[in-house]
Amino acid sequence: MSKLTHDIGAQLQQLKEQALLRQRRIVDGPQGPLLSIDGRQYLAFSSNDYLGLANHPALVAAAHEGLRRFGVGAASSALISGHSSIYETLEVALANFVGMPRALHFSNGYMANLGILPALAGPGDTIFSDRLNHACLIDGARLSRAEFRVYPHNDVGRLAQQLGKSRSGRKLIVTDGVFSMDGDLAPLAELVALCERHDAWLLVDDAHGFGVLGPQGRGSLAHLGLSSPRVLYMGTLGKAAGVAGAFVAGDAVLIEWLLQRARTYVFTTASPPLLASALLATLTLLQTETWRQQHLRQLIAQLQNGLAGLPWTLLDSETAIQALVVGNNQLALDLMARLREAGIWVPAIRPPTVPKGTARLRISLSAAHSTDQVAQLIAAICAAAAAMA
Structure with a gap:
């Protein structure tokens, strides 16, 4: 055994001893409230398919039509010959949906943020980042080589102090719209106000807000009634939208600059056109069938009421992400195992x-869940709490 594999093997053993070793699970069949995982069917609260659209017949039919019309692969980068007419149509539709001048499609949200941040900021500039931002925002900021300043979670006062002291050429605030592990919202109105006061820009990663919040699921900005030319809005299309991909929308000049300079857009093969066909079907459903968001809100209230009084903390969230913080890593794994024995799949994070010290169950609700299924989850968690007390 080489020294490299020996050392890495020892590090893997350390992760195991700390209850931090991750495992992939084999899922068979489509996404939905009932999942076949490692050969057994579970009632699952683990998916980001917040509206239950991943298997919707309209999306499946649209994907088949896109497959018939465009084939499978794009076979080229968008700037060579891979930008199909269906993606042009999708980008226009996405910009209109979120009320911004122009949009640009990316293959996924991680790639979007890895491309956006280095294209907009560099040496001599400063990026201000919420401490709980997703890894893709952190990695994109580091790649930019701009000064990287972290402010405490949702601490607008501390951020204002940092901005007031900054003499950078460009100042860019980056934040999740909905934080992926806590489920809470960023103080977007206050952040926009800071941008206007300090001549800064705001990049909102709304991966978990797009499709869920705001009128017809138009996102966190629409949820708060916000609109500003200083905002770039990034939404992912593989969560509530039910398909795959991501987009960034904003000022037309900035979007053109990203098209020219975002390396993760310029130097990658364009996404399969059939996905754009399915996403156009998603946008139609979002605008014509709002009952999914309403049902989801009812499930959120049901879960919060049902878990009140537990020895663990259910974080305050009005989104589909409901985090039950238990603290200890092994306790989170043990709780997940008890639920799994009861036929319920909820991931331990x-x-x-x-x-550190905030291990939790991340409960993901979906409009595809029924009230009976959420009641089953509540009963199982309460039973586990009683048994583990």
Whole structure:
């Protein structure tokens, strides 16, 4: 055994001893409230398919039509010959949907942020980042080589102090719209106000807000009634939208600059056109069938009421992400195991995904869940709490 494999093997053993070793699970069949995982069917609260659209017949039919019309692969980068007419149509539709001048499609949200941040900021500039931002925002900021300043979670006062002291050429605030592990919202109105006061820009990663919040699911900005030319809005299309991909929308000049300079857009093969066909079907459903968001809100209230009084903390969230913080890594794994024995799948989330000492169950609700299924989850968690007390 080489020294490299020996050392890495020892590090893997350390992760195991700290209850931090991750495992992939084999899922068979489509996404939905009932999942076949490792050969057994579970009632699952683990998916980001917040509206239950991943298997919707309209999306499946649209994907088939896109497959018939465009084939499977794009076979080229968008700037060579891979930008199909269906993606042009999708980008226009996405910009209109979120009320911004122009949009640009990316293959996924991680790639979007890795491309956006280095294209907009560099040496001599400063990026201000919420401490609980997703890894893709952190990695994109580091790649930019701009000064990287972190402010405490949702601490607008501390951010204002940092901005007031900054003499950078460009100042860019980056934040999740809905934080992926806590489910809470960023103080977007206050952040926009800071941008206007300090001549800064705001990049909102609304991966978990797009499709869920705001009128017809138009996102966190629409939820708060916000509109500003200083905002770039990034939404992912593989969560509530039910398909795959991401987009950034904003000022037309900035979007053109990203098209020219975002390396993760310029130097990658364009996404399969059939996905754009399915996403156009998603946008139609979002604008014509709002009952999914309404049902989701009812499930959120049901879960919060049902878990009141537990020895663990259910974080305050008005989104589909409901985090039950238990603290200890092994306790989170043990709780997940008890639920699994009861036929319920809820993932245990541990550091480094969340801060040390805040291991949790991340409960993901979907409009595809029924009230009976949520009641079953509540009963199982309460029973586990009683048994583990």
